[in-house]
Amino acid sequence: MPRSVNHVASRAKRKRILKLTRGYYGARRNVWTVAKGTWEKGLTYAFRDRRAKKRNFRALWIQRINAAARLEGLSYSQLMGALHKAGVEINRKVLADLALNHPEAFQAIVNKVK
Numbered sequence: 001m002p003r004s005v006n007h008v009a010s011r012a013k014r015k016r017i018l019k020l021t022r023g024y025y026g027a028r029r030n031v032w033t034v035a036k037g038t039w040e041k042g043l044t045y046a047f048r049d050r051r052a053k054k055r056n057f058r059a060l061w062i063q064r065i066n067a068a069a070r071l072e073g074l075s076y077s078q079l080m081g082a083l084h085k086a087g088v089e090i091n092r093k094v095l096a097d098l099a100l101n102h103p104e105a106f107q108a109i110v111n112k113v114k
Helices: 007-020 032-071 076-086 092-101 103-113
Strands: none
Touching: 007 032, 032 076, 032 092, 032 103, 076 103, 092 103
């Protein structure tokens, strides 16, 4: 009796992954072994960078808050310490947005905690 292989399913699986590698350079798009490795590595990068993105944005917010705080005569750490001491519950994302898009509102917050 001949060996039974589900060629329909295995071909479909390969086609699915090769479809996901469209747009890659050279053999990475159409050679099965290379494309599969590239696709799997891409998933690893995506997993890692979903976490790195959060760190990058926090660093960006801190830089923006620091720049705006220095215009008001405070450093970042002095401002955050004063906010904490005054009991102002505002996160860095919102604070950075205020510093960038609504400087008068940011200035009002700084004046409140000074």
